[in-house]
Amino acid sequence: MNIKPIGVVKSDLKFKSESPTQGTYVENSEAKIVLNSGSNFEQALDGLQDYERVWVIYQFHKNENWKPMVNVPRLENEKKGVFATRSPYRPNSIGMTCVKLVGVNGREITIAESDMLDDSPVLDIKPYINYSDSFLTKQPDWLDKAEEDEYQIFIPEYLQKKIQYLEKSAKLNLRQFIDTQLRFKPLNQDRKRIEILDDSESGTKAKISFRTWRFEYNVDRESLKVFMLNLYSGYRKEELKEGEEDPYGDKNIHRKFNKKFN
Structure with missing residues (x-):
């Protein structure tokens, strides 16, 4: 064939x-x-x-x-x-x-x-x-x-600016990633690169990885809402020094991002 x-x-x-x-x-x-x-x-x-x-x-x-x-x-x-x-x-x-x-x-x-x-x-x-x-x-x-609960996702203005910057400068489809990964089962660690940071009565704070970037967010399971909190580099400070290995070819955009938003 x-x-x-x-x-x-x-x-x-x-x-x-x-x-x-x-x-x-x-x-x-x-x-x-x-x-x-x-x-x-x-x-x-x-x-x-x-x-x-x-x-x-x-x-x-x-x-x-x-x-x-x-x-x-x-x-x-x-x-x-x-x-x-x-x-x-x-x-x-x-x-x-x-x-x-x-x-x-x-x-x-x-x-x-x-x-x-x-x-x-x-x-x-x-x-x-x-x-x-x-x-x-x-x-x-x-x-x-097997019905799924659909969550509403809220992104504050300060975080939207970070997302827009990376979508334009690094051609990363971050809003699509957030919607795909967090609209349903936003705390599913079996299928997603998610780490639970804190779990309390007020909600669950978690971190999800997208390539070399990290998002933090809160999940309210009662109201079915996801509140995006932050977006930051997944590299440590020492990893972003000039001359360090750059296997993914993206450390320069991380340096520019940190300079602009940190």
């Missing part, structure tokens, strides 16, 4: 930690599918613009292995077989997502509500058709019971 990518996804979602469990969680974020040249794909797209949604078959290109049993986002401490889930850890690393179609221009398809990472190889595109793609079918009991 010979399967070749027909194009690639261009998205602001660069890392797996930014990708939501469902594309509908990123309603306002747009991405593009750029099809390969020289294959008459412009003609192949004729008529696609008349649909509201399309299926995209793509490759989980950042997954290096598969797992027969996987964690289910909505279940605590319970695993299911990978074929009973939509986990990306599949034997052939093939994903399928239903995205909102915004527009078609030549070989470029603009989409929204996408959970695909940047540079994901696209294998096929099919229209979503109501009468053939929508079924009211039976689901496992564990899926029906």
Whole structure:
């Protein structure tokens, strides 16, 4: 069997930690599918613009292995077989997502509500058709019971300035990361790089890591609210001295950030 990518996804979602469990969680974020040249794909797209949604078959290109049993986002401490889930850890690393179609221009398809990472190889595109793609079918009991509490996230103005600075200067999609990681299960240490700093009647204070950056926040589980507190460098002061090793190539932006905000 010979399967070749027909194009690639261009998205602001660069890392797996930014990708939501469902594309509908990123309603306002747009991405593009750029099809390969020289294959008459412009003609192949004729008529696609008349649909509201399309299926995209793509490759989980950042997954290096598969797992027969996987964690289910909505279940605590319970695993299911990978074929009973939509986990990306599949034997052939093939994903399928239903995205909102915004527009078609030549070989470029603009989409929204996408959970695909940047540079994901696209294998096929099919229209979503109501009468053939929508079924009211039976689901496992564990899926029906596994409802998630959705948290509201509050970011103060002083922290928004830090986020805006890094999003502009370091091209980091920090607001998407916060929404993806903390909107549901903001204290789940099994699936996220989270450290609990304090747990009291007034709430739980925690820290979450995004690459070499750290966010601190408070969680009120009764009101289902997350209050963002701070954003700072994950490097120690001595690690940011000139001449120190820079394996991720980002220490200069950390120095500039510290100079501006500390």
